[in-house]
Amino acid sequence: MMKSLALSLFLLVFVLAGCSEESQPIETAEVDTAVEEVTESGAVVPMARVERLRVATTTSLYDTGLWGYLEPMFEEQYDVELDVLYAGTGKAIDWGKRGDVDVITVHSRSREEAFVTEGYGVERVPFAFNYFLIVGPEEDPAGIAGMSPEDALTALMNNGEAVFVSRGDDSGTHGKEKSIWTAAGFDYDEDVRTAGAWYVEGGSGMGPTLVMANEMQGYTLSDIGTYLAYQGDLDLVPVVDQGDALLNVYSVLQVETSKNPELAFALVDFLTSAEVQQLIGDYGVDAYGMQLFTPCAGEAL
Amino acid sequence: MSHLFEAFSIALRMIVSGDPGVFSIALRTLLIASVSTLLATLLFVPLGCLINFSSFKGKRLAVGFVQTMYSVPTVFVGMLVFLMISRSGPLGGLELLFSPWAIILGEVVLIAPIITGLTISALQSTGKGLEDTAVALGGGRRTVILKVLSEAKYTMLTSVLMGFGRAVSEVGVAIMVGGNIAGYTRTLTTAIALGVGKGETAPSIALGLILLSLALIVSIIVNLLQHGGRK
Numbered sequence: 001m002m003k004s005l006a007l008s009l010f011l012l013v014f015v016l017a018g019c020s021e022e023s024q025p026i027e028t029a030e031v032d033t034a035v036e037e038v039t040e041s042g043a044v045v046p047m048a049r050v051e052r053l054r055v056a057t058t059t060s061l062y063d064t065g066l067w068g069y070l071e072p073m074f075e076e077q078y079d080v081e082l083d084v085l086y087a088g089t090g091k092a093i094d095w096g097k098r099g100d101v102d103v104i105t106v107h108s109r110s111r112e113e114a115f116v117t118e119g120y121g122v123e124r125v126p127f128a129f130n131y132f133l134i135v136g137p138e139e140d141p142a143g144i145a146g147m148s149p150e151d152a153l154t155a156l157m158n159n160g161e162a163v164f165v166s167r168g169d170d171s172g173t174h175g176k177e178k179s180i181w182t183a184a185g186f187d188y189d190e191d192v193r194t195a196g197a198w199y200v201e202g203g204s205g206m207g208p209t210l211v212m213a214n215e216m217q218g219y220t221l222s223d224i225g226t227y228l229a230y231q232g233d234l235d236l237v238p239v240v241d242q243g244d245a246l247l248n249v250y251s252v253l254q255v256e257t258s259k260n261p262e263l264a265f266a267l268v269d270f271l272t273s274a275e276v277q278q279l280i281g282d283y284g285v286d287a288y289g290m291q292l293f294t295p296c297a298g299e300a301l
Numbered sequence: 302m303s304h305l306f307e308a309f310s311i312a313l314r315m316i317v318s319g320d321p322g323v324f325s326i327a328l329r330t331l332l333i334a335s336v337s338t339l340l341a342t343l344l345f346v347p348l349g350c351l352i353n354f355s356s357f358k359g360k361r362l363a364v365g366f367v368q369t370m371y372s373v374p375t376v377f378v379g380m381l382v383f384l385m386i387s388r389s390g391p392l393g394g395l396e397l398l399f400s401p402w403a404i405i406l407g408e409v410v411l412i413a414p415i416i417t418g419l420t421i422s423a424l425q426s427t428g429k430g431l432e433d434t435a436v437a438l439g440g441g442r443r444t445v446i447l448k449v450l451s452e453a454k455y456t457m458l459t460s461v462l463m464g465f466g467r468a469v470s471e472v473g474v475a476i477m478v479g480g481n482i483a484g485y486t487r488t489l490t491t492a493i494a495l496g497v498g499k500g501e502t503a504p505s506i507a508l509g510l511i512l513l514s515l516a517l518i519v520s521i522i523v524n525l526l527q528h529g530g531r532k
Contacts, residue, residue: 054399063498063499068483081485083399083480083482083485084482084483085399085480085481085482086481098387098388098389098390099387099388099389099393100387100388100398100399204498205498207498207499207500208497208498211498211500230499230500233500257388
């Protein structure tokens, strides 16, 4: 009785899944949404053995919708299912070291170089850059507008009341924030993390961190792409946007242990091709009125 | 407030119009949770029966342990399964990570205690009194077991549905070992987690309402069965 019910439920679901294969989904051209489903077959769970390639990407490239935009093109060009996994740079690199993904796109030069030196990655290939910003409430309670990033963080430390939301997730953005604290003369673990309730370690991706900073009316360090993608829902404005420390370079790295090195290399090649570089440079210009990413394949950044 | 209202109305429109993005996620979720529940049922209902009908040293301790595991955190199960099936883990060769099967494996582990434990409870509560009666009427061990099983079947089915309810609504396993890949391992709960993070309220509400109606359907079936079982 019990088994037959479970079995019939199972069969029912299979039949339903079969039906959905015929109703063809989804033409989406705009920015990626959580319910957007990028399957050519339309199957709920593709049962046939198709070739799959996995790329782990930093959340900023995912939350801006760039990967959702490029994914179908790559899939069509190479007849492969591209699985895009999003995580902070720390986790993406860890997945790469474990051999769980074939390619990573991240943004932390020192960690990328270590990844290659330690034999996990084939080569560090920069493909786009933009800038970080410190965003915050329009009233600017700590009065840091226009300062250099190092001075701004020092001012926040001295202020001791205005909230700063840190990613706190070992991501590339978090790494950048730590390096600015260090450049400003603070020990991150000793001085900053223990500085008080105003320093909030959010522990999530860039988008959720911006939402959190907005709710708390605090400051945060964000890449410009994610900030622009979220700007419509936020009351936060760019406060600090000048300084060499704010350069943000995205690189693609083929994982040494990838079982599919040809396709993994093809993805590196794809991202750095003239055609896709042009698409990356144009991405989001219509929607946000400015460039989210500057293509930079072949440049030493 | 008006924003919330607007999001709800868009969400309802998405459900009524059968938005393909929303529905393929709902179907995938249902499929994954059903397969998990089926596998867990085949494995752990018999185990529950075995534990209940046999007597061994430490039986109470074993049952207590199973019951404690009802509330094992989903992210903990997710982490254990991740470490097992990651390519550098002991089961890495199976290449399950970031596939629907990884989620199924995790959900089977997650709901195993519920199905085992509630099967034991169902048999225990039915067995009390019934066993004595059956023995008094001259039934052998085998007859007693069959009698208890047949009396307890509806309550046992409830345990399976409880397992399904936990599998369909969990997020920790699905996000850690499934990876929330669009069109492949994205489920209702992981899509909601991503959607809320992105500030996309309407589709998240639509997905939430579907999840809620699934839970409601399960709960109605459980109630009907318990009612029917008491007759």
